[in-house]
Amino acid sequence: MSLHGKRILLIIGGGIAAYKSLDLIRRLKERGAEVRPIMTSAAEQFVTPLAVGALSASHVYTDLFSREDEQDVGHIRLARDCDLIVIAPATADLMAKMAHGLANDLASAVLLARDRPVLVAPAMNPRMWENPATARNVEQLTGDGIRFIGPMRGEMAESGEAGLGRMAEPLEIVAAVEAVFTPQHRPLAGRTAIVTSGPTHEPIDPVRYIANRSSGKQGHAIAAALARLGAEVTLVSGPVALRDPDCVHVVHVERAEEMRDAVLAHLPADIAVMVAAVADWRVASSAEQKIKKQPGEGPPVLQLTENPDILATVGHHANRPRLVVGFAAETQNVSANGRAKLERKGADLIVANDVSPETGIMGGEKNSVRLISRQGEENWPELSKAEVAERLAEKIAAMLG
Numbered sequence: 069m070s071l072h073g074k075r076i077l078l079i080i081g082g083g084i085a086a087y088k089s090l091d092l093i094r095r096l097k098e099r100g101a102e103v104r105p106i107m108t109s110a111a112e113q114f115v116t117p118l119a120v121g122a123l124s125a126s127h128v129y130t131d132l133f134s135r136e137d138e139q140d141v142g143h144i145r146l147a148r149d150c151d152l153i154v155i156a157p158a159t160a161d162l163m164a165k166m167a168h169g170l171a172n173d174l175a176s177a178v179l180l181a182r183d184r185p186v187l188v189a190p191a192m193n194p195r196m197w198e199n200p201a202t203a204r205n206v207e208q209l210t211g212d213g214i215r216f217i218g219p220m221r222g223e224m225a226e227s228g229e230a231g232l233g234r235m236a237e238p239l240e241i242v243a244a245v246e247a248v249f250t251p252q253h254r255p256l257a258g259r260t261a262i263v264t265s266g267p268t269h270e271p272i273d274p275v276r277y278i279a280n281r282s283s284g285k286q287g288h289a290i291a292a293a294l295a296r297l298g299a300e301v302t303l304v305s306g307p308v309a310l311r312d313p314d315c316v317h318v319v320h321v322e323r324a325e326e327m328r329d330a331v332l333a334h335l336p337a338d339i340a341v342m343v344a345a346v347a348d349w350r351v352a353s354s355a356e357q358k359i360k361k362q363p364g365e366g367p368p369v370l371q372l373t374e375n376p377d378i379l380a381t382v383g384h385h386a387n388r389p390r391l392v393v394g395f396a397a398e399t400q401n402v403s404a405n406g407r408a409k410l411e412r413k414g415a416d417l418i419v420a421n422d423v424s425p426e427t428g429i430m431g432g433e434k435n436s437v438r439l440i441s442r443q444g445e446e447n448w449p450e451l452s453k454a455e456v457a458e459r460l461a462e463k464i465a466a467m468l469g
């Protein structure tokens with residue numbers, strides 16, 4: 069496949085496999101790609117900017133605080149003026165920084181500022197790869213929609229060790245780059261989807277609010293998975309500590325009423341997946357000023373009122389999407405409650421899960437769900453939230469035919 073005209077931002081990390089990045093540049097350029105390299109300062113210990121610059125026929129960017137580079141393109145434009153970011157070799161350190169949103173050098177700042185897809189080719193000692201910290205970072209990055217090629221099993225360049233940790237060969241990385249640009253399995257192309265995610269915050273006064281433990285991880289992963297299958301996705305997100313998924317239009321809201329308004333403003337749509345943990349109640353009239361503790365007076369009494377039921381509103385709306393999926397977070401009678409919810413809310417599918425504290429699902433990385441529809445029930449094994457999202461997106465595509 070030709071990569072003609074494709075602009076690749078290649079980040080070279082400080083690993084022994086950096087020498088292979090020289091060959092990678094050649095292979096990408098042979099196929100017509102433009103390669104703009106960034107080297108970490110550790111990478112410069114392994115290969116020289118002179119060699120990288122000569123092979124790529126491009127300026128090599130190394131310093132976040134370079135006045136000339138910042139005036140020339142600047143780190144934000146570097147992050148955006150490309151079609152794909154490839155990290156090869158990706159060190160354990162770079163992946164950790166990316167997973168945690170650090171931005172203290174050019175490579176990590178660019179990665180934090182990006183809105184382009186990223187392909188990571190890890191390379192490290194097998195012990196570093198197997199370390200639970202690295203495993204957690206990989207899981208996080210996968211959930212964030214980052215693609216991986218490798219690592220491969222084999223002999224390490226140094227120390228005679230063998231195992232999982234070798235960087236993929238340059239031609240394998242090129243194939244993964246080509247795959248990113250190859251029209252993919254996109255059964256939802258031409259479909260529109262609305263996804264809600266995260267908790268809502270219901271104000272008590274200007275500084276206090278009622279919230280819940282939802283992290284938004286599952287909803288965000290579903291929005292990203294639907295987008296990968298080709299859907300045009302609007303994600304209406306409550307307050308979460310997650311980055312916006314790539315290739316998804318995100319509307320940020322706080323309260324349930326704002327979430328409902330944002331969802332209704334995006335109808336009609338083909339698909340609605342209501343994952344957010346919307347507060348059932350809000351304070352009937354939240355105070356305009358901070359409620360003060362008055363000596364001698366007891367605690368304030370909060371009068372609660374019901375919040376809009378967004379799933380039911382969408383499920384019974386005149387512009388009802390063809391497929392309405394709701395989530396049911398239950399702590400008991402998961403099946404019966406899920407089935408009742410399916411009927412009451414006018415949904416086609418309920419994804420029910422047991423969020424009792426001992427399951428660790430709320431806020432955690434894993435999910436164990438039961439799919440309830442009028443056709444029957446399906447129990448899925450415990451999966452990562454990213455895997456649940458992938459499977460659910462495929463299921464939605466199949467249901468829409």
Ligand SMILES: Cc1cc2nc3c(=O)[nH]c(=O)nc-3n(C[C@H](O)[C@H](O)[C@H](O)COP(=O)(O)O)c2cc1C
Nearest residue numbers: 081082083084108110111159160161162191192193
């Ligand atoms: C000889 C040598 C080889 C190294 N190889 C690797 C490697 O293959 N993978 C890795 O993650 N770190 C490796 N390191 C450690 C990284 O260079 C170090 O973590 C560095 O801070 C990474 O910086 P960077 O992520 O900014 O490139 C190596 C260090 C040395 C001294």
